[in-house]
Amino acid sequence: MDISKIKAVVFDCDGVMFDTAVANRKYYDEVLQTFGKPALNEEQFVNVHMMTIKGAIEYLFPEMDDLSSVYDRLKNIGYHKFIKYMIMEKDLKELLLKLEDNGYIRGIGTNRTNTMEKVLEDFHLEDYFEVVVTAAKVKNPKPDPEQLLLIMGKFDLQPDEILFIGDSDYDRQAAASAKVRFVAFKNSELKADFNVDSMDEIAEVLQINE
Template sequence: MHISFLDKEFFAGIRGFIFDCDGVLVDSMAANMAYYNIFREHFGLPPMSREEELYVHSASNQESLDRILPAEFRAEAEEFRMTLDYRMVLPWLQLETGLTELLTWLRGKGFYMGVNTNRTNTMDMLLEHFGLSGIFDPVIQASCVSRPKPSPEGVHVILNGWRMLPEEAVFIGDSHVDEQTARAAGVRFWAYRNERLSAELHLSAYAELSACLKQVDAGCRPCMP
């Protein structure tokens, strides 16, 4: 479904929004490529293949390193990882267009907002870099749960903290991992800039969602482009 056909009933009952990070909050493809290619270069390997680039974009850090490095390098890779400062790739990150305006509106209307990401320990740094500290609560990283996405564990932690039913929350993601996570958790799934996913709603831009929510809030229906 696309946003131009929505009305007030579609949004009824939604109380919380759960966001993925990479590809949803930030355009991080270039940053991820730079980060993981540092490992490849360190071990004398060529840059990642396109398939590997796409994989690390949605996988956890441990899963990504397992995929792009031979097994004999993994122990040393963990030691090398501890020496890296993620701030060196922050200049490659870009906040998704229209996101700040959407978050400001949602916060003003009292919606709950959280993050469920397969990043391991860089979210505080990333959110601070973009002036988003304190916007999301909770922020669930792979290191916060026993099983990262596509396990629904992170979503369950968020819903339990919010004291919210699955049908009252929306997961906004951009990958098959996010789609599987939302389905396993029983929450509504909205796909961001990925028409290949099976989703209740496909979003091409946050400005469209902001405009639609404001129209619905003002009693105008349906939303029109």
């Protein structure tokens, strides 16, 4: 594939920009505990990690027709107190600066809804991205390609001009449907154009690792 065509690099948030395993687990465990349910098992954890909050709540509370009491509880719990448990991926800022220096559009495509802005603020990343598309900004979150298509439309890009970096099957499906280049991050089981384990390796893929 011709890497020289790439004009935009788009990152998933959870599992790519940040290790959010502890934060997300603590958050959903608190929600479940409130309703007398056991903590997340491994299968549930893997699934909610990919989903929007809405998708995760519907998945975790299949027995409830009316989820309004759960959503009310979510408002009381809030996610902000769990942001401190998120760990920014090593060399993320360095890569983002290299991308800027080399003229790339830097984007985020995430199934987070209303917490991304606060995460960027807390980690001082507000000025590192030209476009941020959350699940709240589209009708259909990942695995639908709408987030990637929106970015393509905004910057008048062709599919082969975007490199999307994700860690889940939702990300892979979104990339495949949008026909964009896909980098699997720290997930060797995902079929991808490239499989990497670090931000440095992404720079190597783009040949900007001087």
